[in-house]
Amino acid sequence: MRHRHRAAFDKKPNVEVSVEVLEKCLDRVALAIDRAGKRGAVYLPIYERIENELDTLRAKEERMKRARQRLK
Numbered sequence: 622m623r624h625r626h627r628a629a630f631d632k633k634p635n636v637e638v639s640v641e642v643l644e645k646c647l648d649r650v651a652l653a654i655d656r657a658g659k660r661g662a663v664y665l666p667i668y669e670r671i672e673n674e675l676d677t678l679r680a681k682e683e684r685m686k687r688a689r690q691r692l693k
């Protein structure tokens with residue numbers, strides 16, 4: 622019988638990422654962009670992805686806040 626091994630990255634972790642964590646990630650990627658000089662553009666897709674995730678999370682939190690306010 623063969624054993625199949627899955628790579629660790631096959632499963633998505635069940636971790637909620639906060640606004641604070643995403644902000645710190647943006648800071649770190651911005652630093653990497655700055656330190657890389659002209660080659661810093663290679664990090665822009667990562668920066669954009671984190672920005673998009675942050676925008677999505679903020680929008681979700683705002684919708685949740687509005688939904689809860691309707692109950693008051």
